[in-house]
Each structure stands twice: as C-alpha cells, then as structure tokens.
Amino acid sequence: MREIFKQIPLYRLIMYCNETNMEKSVLDCGAGGDCPPLSLFEEYGYLTKGIEFNFEQLEKANKYANKKGQNLNIENGDMRKLKFNNESFSFGYSYNSVFHMTKKEILKSINEMNRVLKKDGLLFVNFLTINDFRCGDGVDIGEKQYEQMDDDFPVIHSYFEECEAEKYFEDMEILYKENRVLERIFEGKKVRQGFVDYILKKVKWDIFLYISFLYIITLDY
C-alpha cells in the first residue's frame, strides 16, 4: 500500500506541475527528514534533486530513500547560495523550511530558488504566520523573528503577516495562495498553527536574457 505523504499541500503543487508541459525536474530546498516528499515526486515520474543543510536530516532522508529503493539525489547544500546554474529546474519548492531562517536570509533563498528556476517554472514556498501559537515565544530578535528551542537546540523562527512575504516575489506571479490556521492534537495537546502557502510562476526573463534579446533586436537594424 502506497503511503500518504504528510506534506499535503505538495499534492496540489504536483497537480499544478502536471498541468504544465514542462520537463519534469524538481528541486527541494530543505529536502531532508524521515519522510522526504521528493519520494512522492519520484513516484509521479519527476527527476528529483534535493539539498539539505542539516546532516542529521540528510542522513534520515537518504536512509528512507535507500529502504524504498529510490535515488532522490539529496545532498548537503545551502539554499542561500545554490550551486546550480540559472534556469536548471522546471519546478522547485521549500516546504515548512524557509521560516527557520531570518527574513534577510529568506529573501536571499527565494531569490536563489527563483534564479535556478526555468521561465514559466513553478515554485512552492510557505511561511509561518503571526496566527501561530508559538509566535512571540523565545528570544525576540526583532521584526517577528524569534530564537526558539526545538529539541533542545536554538532555532530561528520568522513569522509573517498575511501579505508580508509577497514583497519577495519579484518577477513571480501568484497562481495560488492559501492562508490557513489549523488546530490539531500534537503530543496530547491541541496546538494552533498558522501558515501561508504560495504557488508562484516565474514570469519574467532574467536580466542577461533580456540584454541578449535587446542585443539581437539591435543587430537586426
């Protein structure tokens, strides 16, 4: 029996990707953990590539993939500085991941993910919102960024107003946005989490292509 992947919003991303005619290549930024969603993309016929900053999470993902007999191509990497060429992938995503950085680093990462995406390619990214029950906990480092303890380690959590992250989406069109507040039972307690999810389309050419285009036009005269 195939499993259901707990990263439910990524089913919608696959639906959007399947509706395009683009080559099925996908990059996951923050691809580690014991249930790597790239495995789902692989099941749907995608060429997968993943990067993961944390070695322990990387190890877990590769263990999962080996057990399943899949090669998901997940390696160590940093989404603030991707080692891929411009326009390498049709699709990209970072699920429940970018908000573990400061807002400055998030901007950098989104610019990087945008850079390696092909024109018309799709990007899923989601953010914690100020509706989340942990917003305000921990050491306040300003602008709704907090250093909180996760499993005894200090981890940054950045929280966003409903539309705040949209200033990062230069040259990208919002195809789908979902602002959601969920309540579920976690370790016996009811918790309230807030997320805003986006599916974005890269709409503009990058500046080098644009200059080349102008150059060709000029040559014509």
Next chain:
Amino acid sequence: MREIFKQIPLYRLIMYCNETNMEKSVLDCGAGGDCPPLSLFEEYGYLTKGIEFNFEQLEKANKYANKKGQNLNIENGDMRKLKFNNESFSFGYSYNSVFHMTKKEILKSINEMNRVLKKDGLLFVNFLTINDFRCGDGVDIGEKQYEQMDDDFPVIHSYFEECEAEKYFEDMEILYKENRVLERIFEGKKVRQGFVDYILKKVKWDIFLYISFLYIITLDY
C-alpha cells in the same frame, strides 16, 4: 501515470484513516461529479459507497468509474435521510457539499452521517466561511444563507463564522480543523474562497447501544 485528485484535503483524511485499525469502509455524501474522490479511496484499498442527490452529477461519476474500471458503488440518495443502518461505516465524508443546503438541513445531514458511523469512526466535513468572495451575493434568506445562481440554476449557499458549525458536532471530537482562505485564478479572474475543514471522531455510543448496555448491566443483578 496516476492522477492527483483536486480534493486535496481528502489526502489528509486518508492519512488519518490509515492510522486507525478500523475496517476500511468509507461513505461519500455528495459523491458525484467528473472527478469522484471515492476513486482515490478505492486506490488506497477502501470499500467505497457513495450517495449523490443530483442525477447529472451521479451520471458523471459513474461514467468516470466505468472508464477507469472501478466499481465505486455510487447511487442516488439524500444525506438528510440516509438509507443505511446505524454504525455501517468506519469513515465518512462530505467534501464541498453540505453548504449547498440550508443550515437546518446541514444539521440533519451531519446527524445522519454521525448515525451511520461506527464508534471511533472518522468524519470529514467542510463549510464555506464568511471570508468567501460570494458571501452576501444573491437572495438573502437569513442567517448568512443565500440563494445564488450556479450555471443558471438557483442553489443555496450557507456561510459560516469560524466556529459556528461546531455546535453540530455533538458526540464528536475535533481531531483536526483548518480554517483557510485561498486565492486562485478561476476562469481568468482571481477569486478568494473561504473554507473551514474538520476531521471528527465519533466518541460516544448512540442512545440505543447505551440503553442496551444499561439493560445488560441491570440483568446482571
């Protein structure tokens, strides 16, 4: 290539159902249309049963199932008065469906779905919220219920405040709740929709079982 079902929140329901040890039987109330999600449950090994009030939508679902070589057991029926015995199904759902009735009828339907559910069984149901872009359109029949035109036919749409529907969940525990506002492009225009989704667990015995239990206890003395 398997398809992704557009009723994305039902992937989460399957995940919750798979985590129980209950027999895999599921009832869909409002099971018709050209992409019946019971087909997904069938793929995951569930015994399926569906009812649909509208004959045109019923026809579409059966056409889909025939083409796919599936028998989904969808037939004409009315969720306000289900023709099934008490505690017939482990799982039930009504996706994007109950809010096409008045609030009185919705209460009736939820009571019926609860009745046919086994103890500890799970029920998914979702509601339109007052955040929806169409809330307020059409003929106002009171209590945020409106008669609106869908494909040239008048159809009731009932809209709910965030917690309003919870008064219907007698003897049911909320395992998961998601209040979501989504923006997407529909027929070339950006639309804003509001939903609140629930996964509920039937926790109490029904009154007849309770009386039988008391009767047996009494006999013991």
